[in-house]
Amino acid sequence: MSSSAKIAYARVSTDDQNLDRQLETLKAYCPDKIFTDHLSGKNLERPGFQQMMDYVREGDIIYVASMDRMARNLDDLLAITKRLQSKGITVHFLKENICLNPGTETSSMSKLIMSIMGAVAEFERSLIRERQREGILLAKARGVYKGRKPIDPDKMQEARKLIDEGFTKTKVCEKLHISRQTLYKYLKQSA
Structure with a gap:
C-alpha cells in the first residue's frame, strides 16, 4: 500500500x-x-x-x-x-x-x-460583473472607454500556423498566453 x-x-x-x-x-x-x-x-x-x-x-x-x-x-x-x-x-x-x-x-x-460559501462567492462574482458593465457604460458615455487592446495580428498568425501544424487549440492558447475566447474570436473573424 x-x-x-x-x-x-x-x-x-x-x-x-x-x-x-x-x-x-x-x-x-x-x-x-x-x-x-x-x-x-x-x-x-x-x-x-x-x-x-x-x-x-x-x-x-x-x-x-x-x-x-x-x-x-x-x-x-x-x-x-x-x-x-x-x-x-x-x-x-x-x-x-x-x-x-x-x-x-x-x-x-x-x-x-x-453551499452557502459557494453561493456567496458566485453572487459576489455576478455583482462584480454587473458593476463592471455599469462602469463601462458610464465610461463610454463620457467618451473615455477605449476597450480592450486589439488582438496582435502576429500572435494570431502564429496561432493559425500552430493549429495547421496539428497543435490543439488548448495547447495553442497555453503557448501563446491567450484565452480560448480570444482564439475562437480570431478564428471566426478570419474564416
Missing part, C-alpha cells in the same frame, strides 16, 4: 495575477506536490487542475487556499468535491476551514457551510 500524498492546488485568473499569497499559505502544509493554473475558474479545462485530478490517489489530501480557487460556481464545486471524495481523497479548504473526508458522509453542517 502506498503512502498518502499532500497535494496543493492554487489558481489565479490571469497571467497578470500572482500566486504568491496562495502558495505561501499552502506551503505551511508541506505539500509533496503543487499544481497551479493561471486561468479563469469558469471551466474545468485547466491544465494544472486536470494534472492534479489525474495525479491524486486514494488516501491523498488536497489543500486549497479557498473554495473559489477550486471552482467558480457552486455546481462545479459540489461536483468536484463529490468526485474527489468518491476516489478516497480528502479536500481541505483553508480559508473556510472545511475538510471533506472520503468514506464518511459529509456532515450536514459542512455541506450547508460549503
Whole structure:
C-alpha cells in the first residue's frame, strides 16, 4: 500500500495575477506536490487542475487556499468535491476551514457551510460583473472607454500556423498566453 500524498492546488485568473499569497499559505502544509493554473475558474479545462485530478490517489489530501480557487460556481464545486471524495481523497479548504473526508458522509453542517460559501462567492462574482458593465457604460458615455487592446495580428498568425501544424487549440492558447475566447474570436473573424 502506498503512502498518502499532500497535494496543493492554487489558481489565479490571469497571467497578470500572482500566486504568491496562495502558495505561501499552502506551503505551511508541506505539500509533496503543487499544481497551479493561471486561468479563469469558469471551466474545468485547466491544465494544472486536470494534472492534479489525474495525479491524486486514494488516501491523498488536497489543500486549497479557498473554495473559489477550486471552482467558480457552486455546481462545479459540489461536483468536484463529490468526485474527489468518491476516489478516497480528502479536500481541505483553508480559508473556510472545511475538510471533506472520503468514506464518511459529509456532515450536514459542512455541506450547508460549503453551499452557502459557494453561493456567496458566485453572487459576489455576478455583482462584480454587473458593476463592471455599469462602469463601462458610464465610461463610454463620457467618451473615455477605449476597450480592450486589439488582438496582435502576429500572435494570431502564429496561432493559425500552430493549429495547421496539428497543435490543439488548448495547447495553442497555453503557448501563446491567450484565452480560448480570444482564439475562437480570431478564428471566426478570419474564416
